[in-house]
Amino acid sequence: xxxxxxxxxxxxxxxxxxxxxxxxxxxxxxxxxxxxxxxxxxxxxxxxxxxxxxxxxxxxxxxxxxxxxxxxxxxxxxxxxxxxxxxxxxxxxxxxxxxxxxxxxxxxxxxxxxxxxxxxxxxxxxxxxxxxxxxxxxxxxxxxxxxxxxxxxxxxxxxxxxxxxxxxxxxxxxxxxxxxxxxxxxxxxxx
Numbered sequence: 001x002x003x004x005x006x007x008x009x010x011x012x013x014x015x016x017x018x019x020x021x022x023x024x025x026x027x028x029x030x031x032x033x034x035x036x037x038x039x040x041x042x043x044x045x046x047x048x049x050x051x052x053x054x055x056x057x058x059x060x061x062x063x064x065x066x067x068x069x070x071x072x073x074x075x076x077x078x079x080x081x082x083x084x085x086x087x088x089x090x091x092x093x094x095x096x097x098x099x100x101x102x103x104x105x106x107x108x109x110x111x112x113x114x115x116x117x118x119x120x121x122x123x124x125x126x127x128x129x130x131x132x133x134x135x136x137x138x139x140x141x142x143x144x145x146x147x148x149x150x151x152x153x154x155x156x157x158x159x160x161x162x163x164x165x166x167x168x169x170x171x172x173x174x175x176x177x178x179x180x181x182x183x184x185x186x187x188x189x190x191x
Contacts, residue, residue, distance in 0.1 A: 004132070024118075050141050053137025
């Protein structure tokens with residue numbers, strides 16, 4: 001149980017997929033202008049990343065490795081991730097059309113979100129057990145959501161301030177992301 005707690009803390013704070021490994025920055029920068037959109041994206045990523053981590057681990061261990069076709073890992077993982085994103089997209093379109101419209105192009109971009117693929121590959125590379133893969137996938141997803149919501153809150157405040165013209169929008173967003181990443185790097189001595 002203690003090892004799983006260390007894994008959770010490590011995935012959320014120390015090895016944060018967005019801020020320490022800087023994977024998944026497209027939806028990070030694109031959906032961080034409004035809190036409602038950021039929370040919706042965080043929820044979608046939590047679902048997709050957690051489910052993708054579980055399904056890809058099962059496919060890798062019980063199918064690809066047993067048939068000695070690990071070279072198909074990337075294709076198999078992309079198919080799983082794309083299917084999950086399609087499911088989320090259909091669900092949001094039917095159930096929460098305002099959020100679906102707010103996420104716009106960034107919702108299908110979860111398919112190509114390197115954070116999702118990165119976590120799936122980390123689970124395999126680290127040779128996690130099934131439980132560790134589930135915990136890791138969920139914790140990385142929560143870390144993504146925490147970073148996204150934190151960054152969105154800061155970015156909403158910056159919009160209210162006076163920012164020099166050359167630094168407006170994406171430029172100040174990247175600078176702010178760098179400062180937020182420095183905060184998360186401060187956690188590296190914990191574990």
